[in-house]
Amino acid sequence: MTTGIRTVADARQRAFEHPQVQDYWKAVDCGFAQVADVFEECIYDALTSLHKDEMAAYVEAARLLGKLGRGAEPMLVFLQEWPSVAQSVGPGALEPVVLFIKAMQKSPNGKAITPFLQTLAAVARRLQSAEQIENYLDVARELMVRTTGSIHGHHSTFPSPGLPHLFEQAPFLLNLLPLGGLKNWVDYGIRNYSHHPERQEEYFGLKLADSKAVMQRERRGTLFADVERQLDLYLRALWQDGDQLVPYSTAFDELRKPIPYFDSRGLRVPDVFEDAGQIGGIDRYRAVLAHMVGHRKWSTPQIADNWSPFQRMAVEFFEDCRIETLLCRAYPGLRRIFLALHPKPVEEACDPATTSCLRHRLAMLSRAFLDAAHGYRDAELNLVVARFHALLQDGPSNTAEMASLALAYVAKTRRQSDQLAKVHFDDTVIDYRDDNRHLWQFIEDSDDEDFFDDPDKKLAKESEIVGLPPRHYPEWDHHTKTYRPDWTSVYEALHPSGNPADIDKLLEKHAALAKQLKRLLDLLKPQDKVRIRYQEEGSELDLDVALRALVDFKGGATPDPRINMSHRTDGRNIAVMLLVDQSESLHQKVGAGETAQSILELSQEAVSLLAWAIDRLGDPLAIAGFHSNTRHEVRYQHIKGFSERWDDTVKARVAAMDAGYSTRMGAALRHAGHYLGARKADKRILLVLTDGEPADIDVTDPEHLRADTKKAVEELDTKGITTFCLSLDPKADEYVREIFGNRFRVLDRIERLPEQLPMLYLSLTK
Amino acid sequence: MDKTQYLVKQEPFYQAQGKEVALYEAAYAAKLPVMVKGPTGCGKSRFVEYMAWKLQRPLITVACNEDMTASDLVGRYLLEANGTRWLDGPLTTAARIGAICYLDEIVEARQDTTVVIHPLTDHRRVLPLDKKGELVEAHPDFQLVISYNPGYQSLMKDLKQSTKQRFTAFDFDYPAPELETLILTKETGLAEGTAAKLVKIGQVGRNLKGHGLDEGISTRLLVYAATLIKRGVDAQDACRMALVRPITDDADIRATLDHAIDTTFV
Ligand SMILES: Nc1ncnc2c1ncn2[C@@H]1O[C@H](COP(=O)(O)OP(=O)(O)O)[C@@H](O)[C@H]1O
């Protein structure tokens, strides 16, 4: 574009290549040239995390932000940030966010909209669920309502002085505090500074001593975000469960405190746990996870329709105890943790004359099931405890058995007063147990909606393949155990070029790392001449050894005949091919706030560093990218050839790397193998960098492309090519070993890719 | 040459995991070269030792390393006061006397060293001693066995396809829990209950393979821990010392394994 002032009409009439983008542009009805400039990019970005119907809401929200009369900024920020927010917390957060923006606009706080949107993505990454975002909005709304226009009794004319500051500080604060802590911190600010606009600004800008002090005070307990990796490892190592962990906040719903649960989206746990007596926060998390994992292993859902709420409650208590008994069998030390967290109801604490005591009876029973030293005297209780243990004596028993035991117990101990409204709650809440929603099936109102993935979710850019005619490769059909001949068409093309200076900038950013690598490289670098000692025949006498041998000889011992040394030029004779997955999913963002980067950008950095390092080392390296759009169109993009140096031409291609479409890996591997196989080298290595499993839109059976890729790896192996996969998919375990055998590594921290890729290469070829 | 010095005198304790004993006997009867694959410390060497005992064949073991040359396997001339004398290397000795020659961790050796075994592994069954000008024909009882850990994360340390293609292979892995427990009790005399707990910790560690651990906790390390416990060391200390500290410095992984230990031994 040329410089100069563009008129409003210009922007509205901006033409976009892709018809869908053009439609969206029309829909946002926007006259800002700044927005037009980045619009296409935003849409592509959004398409990686939003469904088609969610796109409409996204565009509509953007349109609304353009009409606020606050210039281009709110809309611009929203367009850029929202996909990343949706990525962290799901698209469900859009509605409350839009409502909140409308509320700000209606009050005099419209100026705070931009700061709000600017940090929302970082906040979302920390909060990790839509519910938590709503809680965050509640906190902000409270501040807004209570500090707007209240100065000297004026009527809603002044904006809240603290609000924009809160938004600015939110990512920082949420790194240290749970949401409940943030709420308390905000409440304190409202209480003490609602009448001092300047002080209020300072408080919320974290410039006052007491705003820091209150923040410190709220920093207690173990934050989920800080122990997430440990909890992941715990699940995996002790229970072989690799499910997602999703945090929620406990500070908001005063009436119905949320309790842990699990559903198809993962295991839900509180965002913070304070120590409970001697049990630290981390062990409380472990107790919660163990309990839920136990249900997943051993519980079966029951039909709930015919049972009363009391009966269901009893069944839950019994089943929970069975689960925990089994958990303690696996790890006996868990009992100490469970018992320390489990209340110890006092036997006579509940008066059945005035109070409903069923909960109390069940909680005592629960204690007694787990604690041999419970000391309760009630005969009925002791009878049931004995039955419980008898059922579990020779095996895990099952949910149905527990249910009948529980129902019998309830029937036998039933009292009129159980129906009373006043319920005894003290010492009956066992807070590491989940809400047992998984235990019940209601036949009546089952709503089994069928969701299906819309294959058109992704926009197909029109194909503009120019270049060589396609090469055809077979694909392995694991059902028939035969190849489908010439099944895939691989189009090879020269990767487009960008600005090589961008890559130099990236490398500069990693100057420290480059220095560290350089040191390692120098160690690995083939010295022109390497001395080989202990040779019987060699080009030179090795004096040290010869002398030693002579001494041995004179002393009558057998001398070592290997007294020569020779030289050889270093045997490092390796050819490497780096095959980079350039599928759509690489647009995903990693990291938080300012430093957030897409996997694509990280891959570019990693590829650059690796190419730079290997160039210094002198191993011949080729680089290619691939993606696919059905078997008819596997694209293989040449980025660097073995004989090309790491120079501006190659850098320019790396700079232009982009992502789109799917991952038909087998075809790409075979094509890469075709080149690598032609190299003369002792060692031929094919490194694959990918963020997911093989997939393509014309394949519905996920096993198919996996099996094909595995086959391709085997084919390469017989050609003497070693394939190694670096996977960025934390869920890769389920398939990566199946495909690559032992030759893979899963990178749990994607943001460290730029440093890890070259390090991996160096360690693999040491 | 005194063959008997290479005989395995006492029956080594070996717990079979499957049909490997019978299969090995068949391979030996046909004098096929054997490769035993598997992670570190899963019982590969113990198996070979046991088979040598069972077949009553001499066993010559060579622990391979990077500095090893072909002469170290084949033999060399030595200087003596009045001239030189040829000394057979272990491979040559084994070929002459009809021993089982076991090249342990073969990938540690350089590839130019490993090629000397090739002529012994095909139908010729010969070993040329180039320097000596002799062609040794292998004794009919001679057999070549190599061990190899495919889990090595260095691509440099892999066997050439042309080498691999010369062997029949056993794929070993860490034994199933009941078997591994049995191994620990028989090997160290530890009580079954405690042994089962150790095995459980082993399993926990193996679940983290690929998530910060390159290899899990080996049977060998479990035997170490069992030995320490048997000698009166506190079980939790023994586990930390033998199972956790050697394999990782990652704080999160340590915390997780420590928790498994604390909740398993109470
Ligand atoms: N199947 C088995 N039977 C008996 N002992 C075993 C078995 N598997 C492993 N062990 C024990 O584990 C230790 C390590 O086994 P080893 O054969 O040295 O491992 P590798 O050669 O696979 O590295 C042995 O010393 C032995 O104590």
Ligand SMILES: [Mg+2]
């Ligand atoms: Mg992908």
